[in-house]
Amino acid sequence: xxxxxxxxxxxxxxxxxxxxxxxxxxxxxxxxxxxxxxxxxxxxxxxxxxx
Amino acid sequence: xxxxxxxxxxxxxxxxxxxxxxxxxxxxxxxxxxxxxxxxxxxxxxxxxxxxxxxxxxxxxxxxxxxxxxxxxxxxxxxxxxxxxxxxxxxxxxxxxxxxxxxxxxxxxxxxxxxxxxxxxxxxxxxxxxxxxxxxxxxxxxxxxxxxxxxxxxxxxxxxxxxxxxxxxxxxxxxxxxxxxxxxxxxxxxxxxxxxxxxxxxxxxxxxxxxxxxxxxxxxxxxxxxxxxxxxxxxxxxxxxxxxxxxxxxxxxxxxxxxxxxxxxxxxxxxxxxxxxxxxxxxxxxxxxxxxxxxxxxxxxxxxxxxxxxxxxxxxxxxxxxxxxxxxxxxxxxxxxxxxxxxxxxxxxxxxxxxxxxxxxxxxxxxxxxxxxxxxxxxxxxxxxxxxxxxxxxxxxxxxxxxxxxxxxxxxxxxxxxxxxxxxxxxxxxxxxxxxxxxxxxxxxxxxxxxxxxxxxxxxxxxxxxxxxxxxxxxxx
Ligand code: SF4
Ligand code: SF4
Numbered sequence: 001x002x003x004x005x006x007x008x009x010x011x012x013x014x015x016x017x018x019x020x021x022x023x024x025x026x027x028x029x030x031x032x033x034x035x036x037x038x039x040x041x042x043x044x045x046x047x048x049x050x051x
Numbered sequence: 052x053x054x055x056x057x058x059x060x061x062x063x064x065x066x067x068x069x070x071x072x073x074x075x076x077x078x079x080x081x082x083x084x085x086x087x088x089x090x091x092x093x094x095x096x097x098x099x100x101x102x103x104x105x106x107x108x109x110x111x112x113x114x115x116x117x118x119x120x121x122x123x124x125x126x127x128x129x130x131x132x133x134x135x136x137x138x139x140x141x142x143x144x145x146x147x148x149x150x151x152x153x154x155x156x157x158x159x160x161x162x163x164x165x166x167x168x169x170x171x172x173x174x175x176x177x178x179x180x181x182x183x184x185x186x187x188x189x190x191x192x193x194x195x196x197x198x199x200x201x202x203x204x205x206x207x208x209x210x211x212x213x214x215x216x217x218x219x220x221x222x223x224x225x226x227x228x229x230x231x232x233x234x235x236x237x238x239x240x241x242x243x244x245x246x247x248x249x250x251x252x253x254x255x256x257x258x259x260x261x262x263x264x265x266x267x268x269x270x271x272x273x274x275x276x277x278x279x280x281x282x283x284x285x286x287x288x289x290x291x292x293x294x295x296x297x298x299x300x301x302x303x304x305x306x307x308x309x310x311x312x313x314x315x316x317x318x319x320x321x322x323x324x325x326x327x328x329x330x331x332x333x334x335x336x337x338x339x340x341x342x343x344x345x346x347x348x349x350x351x352x353x354x355x356x357x358x359x360x361x362x363x364x365x366x367x368x369x370x371x372x373x374x375x376x377x378x379x380x381x382x383x384x385x386x387x388x389x390x391x392x393x394x395x396x397x398x399x400x401x402x403x404x405x406x407x408x409x410x411x412x413x414x415x416x417x418x419x420x421x422x423x424x425x426x427x428x429x430x431x432x433x434x435x436x437x438x439x440x441x442x443x444x445x446x447x448x449x450x451x452x453x454x455x456x457x458x459x460x461x462x463x464x465x466x467x468x469x470x471x472x473x474x475x476x477x478x479x480x481x482x483x484x485x486x487x488x489x490x491x492x493x494x495x496x497x498x499x500x501x502x503x504x505x506x507x508x509x510x511x512x513x514x515x516x517x518x519x520x521x522x523x524x525x526x527x528x
Contacts, residue, residue, distance in 0.1 A: 002120040004086045008502045009386040012076035012128055013462060016391030020141050024201045025390055026237070027150040027400045029417070029468075043517070045201065045524075047388040 022046060054457060055450050058131035061459030062090055065499045066365060072498060074459050076132040079386060080124070081502050085109050086117050093118060095125050140396050140448060146441050148195040149202045150400065152407040152418045153188055155180045155218055156209040160245050161285060163277045165310060165338045165346060171209035173409075173422035179214040180410040185221040187431040188408045193232050195435075202229075205239045206260075207407075207418055212246040222258050235524065239263060239304075243277070245285065247292040252299050259523070261304035261516060264293050268309050268321020268335065276312060276346070294329050304516020306332040306380065312346035313338075316355050319363040326370075326377045332515045334380035337489055339471055350485060357492045364496040371509035378512045384463070384497040395449075398465035402428070402444025416444055419470030444469065447479055454482050463494045 025045045059074040062082075069087040071080045082090075088108070092101045098118055102111055124130035156179050159171030171177065189204070196202050204225065206218055222238060229236045239261035247264075255262060266289060267273040274284035297305060307330040311318035318335050325333045337348050337356070348356065363379070370376055399405060402416030406428070414429040415421045429435035449455035449466045458464070467486050469479040476483060504511055 002123075004083045004117050005120055005124070006081045006506065007124070007129065008079040008081060008505050010078065010129070011387070012078060012132060013392045013395075014076055014128065014132060014135050017135055017138050017393065019391035020393045022391065023147070023149065023394065023397065023404065024199060025394060026201075027203060027405045029399050029401075029405070042390045042394070043385050044388050044390050044394075 016044075019044075019046070053136070056134040056136050058133050059457075059459060060090065060131065062087060063495050065361065065495060066368070066503070068499055068502060070495075070498055070502055071130075072459065073130050073132055074462065075134050076129055077386070077389070077462060078129045078132075079498055079502055080130070081506065085113065086121070089114060089117050089121070093121060095122065095131055138392075140393070140450065142442070142445055145197075146195070146403045146435075146438075146445065147197045147199055148192060148404055148406060149199045150204070150405040151188055151192045151202075152205045152207050152405070153180065153185060153221070154208060154407060154409045154418065154421060155185065155206050155211045155221070156214040157410050158213050159208060159210045159243075160213060160280065161210070161243050161277055162280055162282070163243075165276060165312065165340050165344070167340065167419060168209060168421070175422050176410065178410045180217060180408075182217050182220045182224075184408070184410060184412045184431060185217055186224055187412065189221065189225055189228055191408075191414075191431050191434070192236075193228055193234060196234065200233065201235050201237065203237045203239070205241060205263075207241050210243055210245070211240055212242055212251065215246070215251065219254065222260070226258075237261065237520075241265070243285075244289040244292045244296070245279075247296050249295065249299075252296045256299060256301050256303050259303055259520075262296065262300075262306075264296065264305060264307045266290065266293060266307050266309055266325060266330070268311070268315065268318065269324045272311075272315045272321060273309075275314065276310070290328065297330060300515070302516065302519040304514075304520060306330075306334060306378070306515065308334040308336065308380075310338050311335050313348055313352060314346055316348075316352060316359055319359060319366055322363060322379065323366060331376075331512055332378040332380075336381075337486075339468075339474070339486075342475075348485060348489075353485065353488050356489060360489075360492045360496050364500055367500060368503060368509070371504070371511060374510050376510050376512040378514055381493045382497045382500045383514060384494075384501050386498075386501050392462065395462045395465050397445075398448060399468065401469050403441050416440070417470060419468070420473075423473070444479070452480055452482065454487075458487070458491075460487075460491045460494050464490050 025042055028042055062071045069082045071082055089101055092104045157172050158177045162170050225236050241263040243265045267276055270286045273286040277285055279285045322335050407415045407418040407421055409421055412431040413427045415426050420426040428437040428440050449461040455461050455466050467482050471483050471486055472481050473479050
């Protein structure tokens with residue numbers, strides 16, 4: 001383990017390219033009047049179901 | 052190197068932590084000051100430059116150690132990761148629509164000063180949607196969702212509870228049709244809470260309808276911006292209704308959302324006020340609207356806004372540490388099971404997978420485009436007509452926007468709001484600077500909080516409704 005660096009999350013976004021045709025997760029409007037969120041705070045339904 | 056695939060990092064210090072985000076992998080590292088400084092210079096193959104630049108500040112042997120560690124991360128694709136050069140965004144020939152906003156009532160019982168919907172009528176019509184239009188919208192969604200099993204529909208307005216009977220008819224119709232077509236349609240309803248009585252709360256909870264409830268924090272702020280039709284304050288009634296509602300949700304999803312304006316740039320107080328009034332899942336967001344309005348957030352307010360997000364992030368952590376965590380939408384970021392890269396390039400989906408239907412049956416790219424000239428892309432009776440516009444929305448992702456491509460936040464922000472961009476820059480392709488700056492600050496706070504939670508493991512609050520929703524889906528599958 002590094003003395004200088006703590007890595008918080010290990011899975012790379014580049015490995016998720018394979019989900020190109022999925023799009024089963026929730027849509028997310030970013031504007032103030034709706035569920036305004038950044039995409040980053042969604043959960044991938046496919047991964048979440050697995051655990 | 053092609054700037055689409057260029058490796059990129061972003062680093063910042065907040066709350067005593069030195070944080071490094073590797074943009075293309077989405078991997079976050081917390082580092083010590085030395086590593087932080089090394090990353091000012093180090094690119095993976097220039098040790099000499101680093102040793103020269105930091106000569107006298109750090110021990111060269113230790114610098115070597117840091118660079119060994121960084122090399123290891125680079126080797127594993129966890130730092131300076133390039134974008135996969137073979138990746139191409141797949142653009143469907145026929146758009147697959149999975150979410151609809153149903154403007155069930157173009158009328159409202161409040162007169163919110165910042166309302167983009169012109170107090171419900173969108174500057175054009177005051178009318179309620181008929182069940183016939185709503186039913187056809189449901190059929191339209193099912194017919195256009197192709198292989199997608201998960202679809203969504205939001206009852207919106209105006210104030211959707213002003214057309215309650217049609218809401219109920221539509222819910223019944225959705226539940227019947229989804230079974231027939233093997234779909235799971237997630238329903239939500241956005242309301243100002245004025246008409247939210249016991250009977251409606253029970254109905255909405257029993258039917259698993261997510262609720263988005265509007266409250267603007269402290270009473271004086273709420274009453275200033277969200278008056279009733281005669282200018283009267285509405286806070287007391289809304290507060291009472293929302294408190295009743297939230298206490299009777301039985302694990303179903305909801306959250307309370309507010310808007311902050313130039314008048315309450317100290318919005319941490321509003322957030323905490325809502326939490327203390329019994330709403331542990333909240334969101335507070337910047338007003339959007341005409342920059343000439345006195346409540347509009349201006350360029351010169353940005354330093355103050357950013358400082359406030361740091362204050363809020365600190366308060367958020369303090370509450371976690373004290374064993375009273377709350378849930379704040381913009382600080383919730385799933386670094387472990389977050390959306391895939393393709394999703395991040397779809398963004399909000401407006402105009403291609405998410406559309407809005409208005410009472411006369413016309414279809415717009417999203418609720419914010421409703422009423423804007425030239426943006427009708429079809430009708431629930433005749434189907435989609437303007438495929439060219441839909442394609443333009445689909446292609447308007449961060450890798451195609453010059454401003455976004457070089458921005459570290461691109462895979463979290465996904466290019467911002469097309470509607471805002473159109474409002475401020477007159478072009479859906481041009482990001483609006485104020486929104487970008489606020490967005491980036493929120494993302495930094497969220498990254499810091501996620502890193503903090505991971506390292507210190509305080510008590511955290513889960514998103515209300517998520518557990519129940521996942522359990523329901525497991526049972527259904
Ligand atoms: S819209 Fe702004 S913050 Fe978002 S990715 Fe583009 S430049 Fe970055
Ligand atoms: S364009 Fe803006 S308002 Fe419309 S769905 Fe996207 S983020 Fe939301």
